[in-house]
Amino acid sequence: MQTQPTRIRISWPAGHLTATLDDTPTTRALTDALPLTSTACVWGEEVYFDTGITVSRETDARQVVEPGTVTFWTDGDALALPYGPTPISRGEECRLAGPCNVMGRLDGDARLLATVRPGDPVRVENATGA
Template sequence: MAALQITVDGQELTADWTKENAETRNAIAAALPLEGDASRWGDELYFRTGIDVDPKTTQTEVPVGSVAYWPQGNAICLFWGPTPASHDQEPRAAAPVAVVATVDDVSPLDAIQGGAAIRIERA
């Protein structure tokens, strides 16, 4: 069973926590449910949160389906394809992010146009 349910403009996704970034993951888990009006940047959605944590491990290139914390913006990001920073088709963040979860199936996100309302909660 998935650990998280992510609703993006009515599209329901499931995700599981990663093993990396335990402190960041725990801070996000403690703040659930999270919701916001997300902005879109290529095939990435992000929304600001009240979470302020310093991740141990960050990266700019992330796997498809990554749910990540962006420390510079105190934001949660959801990646499902290339962004303006990508060199090929890989998702690439504008600045380092800490991956905390992975979405099982990102195909419903292909229908999203522009920004979106997002809610992340325990499954």
């Protein structure tokens, strides 16, 4: 039985993106908590924000990912959305603060995240069927 991919919409004052998420324990925990609102933090070319949910680190957690990968930082209970280098990157890689659960990918141009400002309100909601 094939399930439909989980899609979420991430909105902030200057824009929004959708993401397609894989079926993982972290994705299920996040979608159970939707909709959620939080406050954006920016770290280099990464946007992250507290989700209010706590999950365990998955066995395939990674610290270096491609731009536009949707990840969950278990140490901070935060969704982490890298779109370019962070302060600890080597070269142009997206190096996260620590190993993060990989949940899926942003649809469209991840560089739109550059319009997120620290302190911006962020809303995450289900976008399936959108």
